[in-house]
Amino acid sequence: MDLKPTIGIETHIELNTNTKMFCRCKVVDTEEPNISLCPTCLGLPGALPVPNGKAIEYITLLSLATGCKITRKGMFHRKNYFYPDLPKNYQISQFDLPVGEGGELEIILDGKKDSVEIERVHMEEDTGKSTHSGTGRIDAATSTALDFNRSGIPLVEIVTKPVIQSAKEAVAYIEELRQLSIDLNISEGKLEKGNLRFDANISVAPSDSNELGTKVEIKNMNSLRSLERAIDYEISRQTKAFLDGEEIIQETRHWDESKELTSSMRSKEGSADYRYFSDPDLPNMILSEIFIEDIKNNLPKLPSQKRNDLIETGLDLEQANILGKSDIWIVELYSEVFSKTKEHSSTYNWITGELQGQMRKLDINFPPEWFSAELLSEIIELIKENKISFTSGKTILSEVLQKNISVDEVATNNDLYQENNEEKIVELVKKVINDSEDIVQRIKEGEDKLVGFLVGQVIKNSGGSVNPGIAKELLSKELKL
Structure with missing residues (x-):
């Protein structure tokens, strides 16, 4: 029997506001515990919450960017x-009146455009952080340390419809959503810092069925690699259970990164278990048309728009997607270099390949202040004009990344300029032919691959200054090939 998996993703994005969602405590990025607290974020009796206007602006921005319909008259609820x-003992969240509903997000999957439907976008506050000693899980911990620095930080939760069909599609969706949050400047989007966290709801059902299978929620996935492996494992587990006639129960399961499997945590709660009701300490959230229009008019360029701009330079969809999800300085460098060289392929390859590769070797995250689009453009142009070889270009790039020196200085000091004078090269070619009569004879007998050997001899005799392409062309001419 053929089974089809169905996946829905719940993503929490930590907003980069200066203060928390319902109090004036600073949002801090520190390992030192419990230094940004007040009666409100500790839930002490008598403390009253006051909503963060910037957070409401950010969630409206994200809702509009995903094409959601904005709820003009909303409210906050208590999730108990x-x-x-x-x-x-309750979290301030939103239940039936989220800020945004019914949107979608364009993704790139297997080199093609696709989209994932968004069910809702709503606001809530973050919880504190529990650190369990020993295994890292509460059921086997000897003690638990609580840090409330994170308690009350504004979160936006984005819930997809159950339309995702594979782990690869889920990863593509999270990559796009992460980039969107960065481009909107509402979050750092760093998974390793917990700025973006996600849970997956997975079920399997017969391919010809119109009904979904029993939903199982997977938690504790802290990287894209974890997300992909956890989904693949859970689909495989449920598929086997279904085919073996075992009952799949609605539950929450924990992804164990070291064992690469999921294990049962608890039965899955429904909305009724949380006893939602409107928060009596908070007024209704009314978003005016002027407020919404003002945010809409200030939407920055979205990832899909950036991709289209990059495609117009000549890049294919996959290249545009990779580049568009790079750091902003990389995208800007590509645009500047392309504007000078008009060479989309060379510019893309040098930036995403050689430049970033050499920066990794030098253990630097950003090019030095003296490095510019002009320097890289000059290297690309010299290679294009056959004045230096590709290998020499790499040598020059390495030098200009390490010291404030011009491209010409590096090429001159290291004798990297190629000899393009055909008369001089012909002299070298004739000498190599005269010194390699046996090789020449074998070439004439059909061993064409040996031409490369002769090209190497010409380059060697020139001290590496001859353009290989010209050397091969003149060799072929002299040998009448």
Whole structure:
């Protein structure tokens, strides 16, 4: 029996506001615990929440960027559950009136454009952070340390419809959503810092069925690699259970990175278990048309628009997608170099390949202040004009990354300029032919690959200054090939 997987993703994005969602405590990025606290984010009796206007602006921005319909008259709700890192015993969230509903996000999957439908975008506050000693899981921990620095930080939750069909599609969606949050400047989008966290809801059902299977939620995936492997594992586990006639129960499962499997945590709660009701301490959230239009008019260029701009330079969709998800300085450098060289392929390859490769060797995250688009453009142009070889270009790039020196100085000091004078090269070619009569005879008998050997001899005799292409062309002419 053929089975089809269905996946929905719930993503939490930590917004980069200066203060928390419902109090004036600073958002801090530190390992030192419990230094940014107040009665409100600790849930002490009598403390009243006051909404963060910048956070509401950010979530409206994200909702518009994903094509959602904005809820003009919304409200905050209390989501009731107990956990040690939730001091109020409820989380301020949104239930049936989210900020945004019914959007979609364009993704790139297998080199083609696709899209994932967004069900809702809503605002909530983050919880504190629990650190369990020992195994890292609460069920086997000897003690748990609580840090409330994170408690109350504004979060936006984006929930997809159950339309994703593979782990690769889920990864492509998260990559696009991460880039969108960065381009909108509402979050750093760093998975390793917990700025962006996600859970996957997975089910399997017969391919010809119109009904979804039993949903299982997977938690504790902290990287794209974890997301892909956890989804693949869970699809395989559920498929086997279904074919073996076992019951698949609705539950929350934990992804174990070291064992690469999921294990049961608890039965899956429904919305009724959280006993949602409107928060009596907060007024309704009314978003005016003027407020919405003002945000809409200030939308920056979205990832899909940046891709289209890059495609117009000559890049294919996959290249544009990779470049568009790079750091902003890389995208800007490509645009500047391309504007000078008009060589999309060379510019892309030098920036994404050689430049970033050499920067990794030098262990630097950004080019030095003296490095410019002019320097890289000059290297590309010299190679294009056959004045230097590709290998010499790499040598020059390495030098200009390490010291403030011109391209011409490096090429001159290291004798990297190629000899393009045909008369001088013909002299070298004739000498090599005269010194290699046996090789020449074998070439004439059909061993064409040996031409490359003679080209190497010409380059060697020139001290590496001869253009290989010209040397090969003149060799072929002299040998009448």
